[in-house]
Structures are given as C-alpha cells and as structure tokens.
Amino acid sequence: MNKLVYFYTPGGELVNRLLTEAGFEIVNGNGTVDHELLAKCDALVPGKGVFRRDLLEEAKNLKIISKFGVGMDRIDIDACTELGIWACNTPLVNYVAVSEHTAALLLAAAKRFLPVVSRVHREEPDWFGAHKFTSIELMGKTLALIGFGHIGQRVARLFSTFEMNIVAYDPFADDSAFPDYVTRVHTLDEAAACADFVSVHAAGEKSTEHLIDAHFLSLMKPTAILINTTRGFVVDEEALIKALQEKRIAGAALDVFNTEPVTGRNELMCMENVITTPHCAANTPEARLRSQRDAAANIIACFNGERPPFALNNPIGVSKSDKSDE
Numbered sequence: 001m002n003k004l005v006y007f008y009t010p011g012g013e014l015v016n017r018l019l020t021e022a023g024f025e026i027v028n029g030n031g032t033v034d035h036e037l038l039a040k041c042d043a044l045v046p047g048k049g050v051f052r053r054d055l056l057e058e059a060k061n062l063k064i065i066s067k068f069g070v071g072m073d074r075i076d077i078d079a080c081t082e083l084g085i086w087a088c089n090t091p092l093v094n095y096v097a098v099s100e101h102t103a104a105l106l107l108a109a110a111k112r113f114l115p116v117v118s119r120v121h122r123e124e125p126d127w128f129g130a131h132k133f134t135s136i137e138l139m140g141k142t143l144a145l146i147g148f149g150h151i152g153q154r155v156a157r158l159f160s161t162f163e164m165n166i167v168a169y170d171p172f173a174d175d176s177a178f179p180d181y182v183t184r185v186h187t188l189d190e191a192a193a194c195a196d197f198v199s200v201h202a203a204g205e206k207s208t209e210h211l212i213d214a215h216f217l218s219l220m221k222p223t224a225i226l227i228n229t230t231r232g233f234v235v236d237e238e239a240l241i242k243a244l245q246e247k248r249i250a251g252a253a254l255d256v257f258n259t260e261p262v263t264g265r266n267e268l269m270c271m272e273n274v275i276t277t278p279h280c281a282a283n284t285p286e287a288r289l290r291s292q293r294d295a296a297a298n299i300i301a302c303f304n305g306e307r308p309p310f311a312l313n314n315p316i317g318v319s320k321s322d323k324s325d326e
C-alpha cells in the first residue's frame with residue numbers, strides 16, 4: 001500500500017509531483033487537525049500547525065515530519081525523538097528571501113519610507129510635509145546582528161557593501177563563521193550599546209523567548225532602530241512598544257509579532273516610526289519551490305531507509321543507514 005503523506009495545508013505542485021512520482025499518496029488538510037488522518041498518516045508536512053506531544057502520540061504510523069522552512073518552534077522535537085519520528089525542516093530555502101526582506105525593512109526604516117510615502121501618495125501630495133522627515137545614511141553606522149546563522153550571515157554580506165560597521169552576537173556560532181568584515185561581540189549588552197541598527201536573527205525557539213527584553217532596549221541608543229524578522233516572541237513586544245512610545249529608541253521594522261495573524265488594533269501598526277510587514281519575508285516563489293523540493297527529499301529518503309538530509313534528531317528505535325552526521 002502507498003505511504004500516506006498528510007499535508008496540514010496543501011503543499012504545492014512540485015512537492016505533490018515529486019512525492020506522487022515516488023509512489024506516495026497525498027491527502028491535503030484544511031489547516032485544522034484532522035485526527036483521523038493524523039492517526040493513519042506515515043508522513044506529515046505540518047504547515048503552520050502546532051504539533052505537541054499529545055497530537056504526536058495520536059499519530060501511530062507517523063515516521064517523519066518534514067516542515068517547510070527553518071523554524072521548528074511549533075513542533076515538539078523531543079517528543080518526536082521519543083516516539084521514533086524524524087523531525088526535519090528545510091533550513092536552506094528561505095535565507096535569501098528573508099535576508100533581502102530584512103535589508104528592505106532596514107532601508108525603509110532608515111529612509112523613512114512609511115511617513116514620506118504616505119504623505120505623497122495622496123490625491124493632494126504633501127510634498128514639503130514629507131521633507132520634514134530626514135533619513136539616515138548607513139555608511140559608517142553600526143549594524144548589530146543578534147544571531148549569526150544563515151540569515152544573519154547573509155544580512156552581514158549585504159550591508160557590508162554599504163560600508164557599515166558590522167558586529168554580531170551568537171554564542172553558538174563557530175569562530176570560522178565570522179568573516180573579516182564582521183566583529184564578533186560576546187555579550188548582548190555590548191551589541192545593544194554600540195548599534196545604530198539591531199537586526200534579530202537568532203533561532204526562533206523556546207530558549208530565545210524575550211532575548212530582546214526591556215534591559216536590552218534600555219541599552220540601545222535613542223537614535224537606534226530595531227529590526228525583527230525571526231519570530232515575534234524573541235522580542236518582548238510590550239517592552240518594545242513602551243520603548244518606542246517613550247522615544248527611548250527611534251524606530252522599529254518588523255515582519256513578525258507575538259500573536260499572528262494580527263487582528264484588530266496593534267500599537268505597533270499605529271506608529272509612524274514603525275514599519276511592519278505581515279510575516280511575509282520568505283514569501284517568494286523561489287523559496288517556495290526550494291521548500292517543496294527539500295521537504296519531499298526528506299520524506300523520500302526516510303522511506304528509502306536513509307537518514308533524511310535535513311533531519312534534526314535521531315529518533316529512538318530508528319536504524320539509520322547513513323550516520324554521517326553523528
């Protein structure tokens with residue numbers, strides 16, 4: 001019988017084709033948990049669904065979770081390991097899109113696009129009203145990157161061409177990850193205090209919740225701008241709103257929020273010195289195709305008896321023919 005792949009939400013043409021050609025049966029969910037399907041599926045592509053231990057225990061046949069993108073904050077990886085389920089992501093698919101989006105947000109904030117553009121995109125443009133918003137030159141300014149993985153490193157590369165001073169804080173990165181145009185700093189405080197721009201790229205996981213807190217914000221320069229494209233919970237949103245309202249920092253540029261989707265009034269979306277996008281940094285056709293390709297590769301490898309190429313765990317009781325990363 002064909003192995004059953006449960007897509008929490010439809011995955012796309014490429015992943016469907018790759019899996020169907022490899023002999024899998026695909027069933028698409030509608031973005032809510034289908035318990036019957038969960039109980040009988042062999043593989044799960046979880047979309048934005050939250051799969052904690054209780055749900056994983058219902059999935060008696062499940063051998064692999066293969067998630068589009070890098071963030072695994074909605075998946076209980078420890079429970080996967082204990083239940084003999086491969087937990088996989090597709091870590092190399094989004095960093096181009098997200099680093100470019102970060103660059104766009106940083107530039108938009110520095111060049112005051114929100115207040116300026118909103119004054120001229122009117123039936124009666126407020127030409128001189130727009131001129132009162134002066135913008136910031138990047139050359140010679142300091143950009144502090146919090147988290148220096150795939151996205152942080154590419155953001156550094158992009159902004160090195162603007163002749164910025166770039167510092168990065170990442171306690172887990174290897175020294176070899178830091179090119180000569182990036183200065184490694186060893187404390188968050190140091191990063192906060194020296195920066196004209198802080199861009200947050202630390203992995204969005206339990207341990208990084210409120211990494212950027214009131215204390216960090218209090219150390220930032222009053223002229224500094226915070227950019228966050230990782231996960232909303234990595235920044236203490238209440239503390240950020242307070243720091244912005246009290247003008248203790250100059251602005252923010254955000255793609256991610258504490259609660260998503262944002263519905264109703266959110267203070268951050270009512271300030272002219274805050275530019276926001278709706279968690280769409282990775283929303284490019286190129287990234288989607290890469291996600292589909294790599295998510296399919298994980299599933300196909302798993303049922304070929306191999307270690308999935310982007311496995312994050314070593315599930316208990318699963319023998320691996322390829323133990324190359326252990």
Ligand SMILES: NC(=O)c1ccc[n+]([C@@H]2O[C@H](COP(=O)([O-])OP(=O)(O)OC[C@H]3O[C@@H](n4cnc5c(N)ncnc54)[C@H](O)[C@@H]3O)[C@@H](O)[C@H]2O)c1
Pocket residue numbers: 069070071091094095098146147148149150151152169170171172173201202203204205207208211229230231255256279280281282283
């Ligand atoms: N906005 C979006 O649409 C979008 C899309 C993709 C990824 N993301 C987010 O971006 C994050 C980073 O992606 P990536 O591809 O660079 O991941 P990555 O795994 O390559 O890099 C994450 C880095 O964070 C570092 N880190 C972990 N804990 C830290 C801490 N306490 N302080 C500082 N650094 C810490 C790790 O050492 C690692 O180098 C993801 O975890 C995800 O949350 C957002």
